[in-house]
Amino acid sequence: MKSQRQPKTRIGYGFDSHEFRPGIPLKIGGVVLAHDKGLGGHSDGDLLLHAITDALLGSMAAPDIGALFPPSEAKWKGADSVVFLREALRRVEQAGYIVTNIDSSLILAAPKIGPHAQAIRSRVAELLDINPDCVGLKAKTPEGLNTENTAMAHVVVLVEKRSQKRASRAAGKAPSRPKR
């Protein structure tokens, strides 16, 4: 017999890739990085936020980012990817879950992510309402992949069922829940 019990924790996984193009801003994790090329795409090309969005949606077994925000729709052209992430997070919270932590790997030849890692982790943490020490961010160069003009992102997320107390507080429309 199938159990109707909702799991206490769920995981989600997301992947994204975009091609570098000259003359556009490079945005990763909601942070603009100084570089001579940016990532092309229908929206702002922020592959890390796209992969996080897909991981959040995946944790709920929801339709993916392409299904929710089709590139064929003109209104998403040049869109700030924060909009996608917020919608995915809303779905997670609506189902009664909160984000516990995420881990991510970026694969790109340039620029170096190290100098920007703290800024990216802080911004992602802020967007997900978690502490920056719950945002893993690793960067690798594409050794042997022949993808020097492409950036890729892999993300996993863990979400946990909100406690009853927290759930009723959220239902009471508390302005914002405290940072854990």
Ligand SMILES: [Zn+2]
């Ligand atoms: Zn994307």
